[in-house]
Amino acid sequence: AQRVTQPEKLLSVFKGAPVELKCNYSYSGSPELFWYVQYSRQRLQLLLRHISRESIKGFTADLNKGETSFHLKKPFAQEEDSAMYYCARRNQGAQKLVFGQGTRLTINP
Amino acid sequence: DSGVTQTPKHLITATGQRVTLRCSPRSGDLSVYWYQQSLDQGLQFLIQYYNGEERAKGNILERFSAQQFPDLHSELNLSSLELGDSALYFCASSVGTLGTGELFFGEGSRLTVL
Numbered sequence: 608a609q610r611v612t613q614p615e616k617l618l619s620v621f622k623g624a625p626v627e628l629k630c631n632y633s634y635s636g637s638p639e640l641f642w643y644v645q646y647s648r649q650r651l652q653l654l655l656r657h658i659s660r661e662s663i664k665g666f667t668a669d670l671n672k673g674e675t676s677f678h679l680k681k682p683f684a685q686e687e688d689s690a691m692y693y694c695a696r697r698n699q700g701a702q703k704l705v706f707g708q709g710t711r712l713t714i715n716p
Numbered sequence: 717d718s719g720v721t722q723t724p725k726h727l728i729t730a731t732g733q734r735v736t737l738r739c740s741p742r743s744g745d746l747s748v749y750w751y752q753q754s755l756d757q758g759l760q761f762l763i764q765y766y767n768g769e770e771r772a773k774g775n776i777l778e779r780f781s782a783q784q785f786p787d788l789h790s791e792l793n794l795s796s797l798e799l800g801d802s803a804l805y806f807c808a809s810s811v812g813t814l815g816t817g818e819l820f821f822g823e824g825s826r827l828t829v830l
Contacts (some may be wrong), residue, residue: 613758641817650719651806651821658817693759697817702772703749704819708758 609635611694611707619713620684628679628710630668630694638696640670640677641704645691654679654692664688684714720745720822722807728828734795737825741788741809747771748790749819750782753804765790766812797829 610633620626632638642654655663657670657677668679677694694707721740729735741748750762761774765784776782779797784790794801804826808819 611758639817643819650823651808653818656817695817702764702766703761703774704817705761706751706759 609633609638609696609698609705611696611705613692613694613707613710615710616708617711617713619715621715622686623683626679626681626684626688626712626714628692628694628712630677630679630707632675632677632694632696634675636698636701638698640668641695641697642666642668642677642679643693643695643706645693646687647690651693686714686716688712689714720807720809720820722805722822722825724825725823726826726828728830729797730830731797731799733797733829734793735797735827737792737794737805737807737827739790739792739807739809739822741790741807742820745809745811745820746788747810747812748784748788749808749810750776750790750792751806751808753806753824754800754802759806762792794827799829802827802829 612631640657644654645651666681691709691711693709695704697704723738746767749764751759753759762776763782764772768784779795782792804824806824808821
């Protein structure tokens with residue numbers, strides 16, 4: 608079964624500190640991994656996808672197939688990064704996106 | 717606003733009742749997805765429609781059903797409601813069949829079953 612695990616429900620860091628939100632996935636097929644974000648009073652939206660290998664708002668995420676992980680990182684957290692973050696996966700060719708339970712990130716001033 | 721719209725935003729009803737949640741996808745999007753978010757669980761995939769046809773099914777209860785109409789809006793019907801059905805129900809849409817993995821979400825419909 609496809610599974611996505613985000614071990615931390617809550618994560619709190621100070622502004623300027625590095626941030627790492629953990630995501631592990633079950634090994635099944637050739638997954639594509641994504642990070643979605645929901646800021647306060649906004650809709651859930653795509654942040655980045657592993658295929659693009661992009662940096663969005665200073666965030667990056669590397670797919671580690673050996674550890675089946677797709678952790679989201681940012682070297683210097685900003686207050687506007689406070690949000691709910693969801694890791695998601697789908698198998699190639701599959702229709703559904705499977706989400707983790709989410710991590711609420713709070714950046715303290 | 718040409719984004720995904722969901723109605724109603726809030727709904728309170730009693731056990732045993734039936735409700736219908738409605739979703740209008742973004743203009744031009746052919747796929748609609750329904751997700752359920754309960755207190756202790758993340759986003760649980762329920763069902764996907766593409767251009768009127770069911771394309772993928774998740775952990776959707778038999779008491780729940782959905783359809784997508786010719787104008788591409790979708791409805792999620794929840795019947796014989798139980799307390800445990802209280803949740804936030806999200807609709808999302810995409811242009812095709814999840815080609816890029818990007819879903820566009822609505823604001824959700826919060827259902828409370830008393």
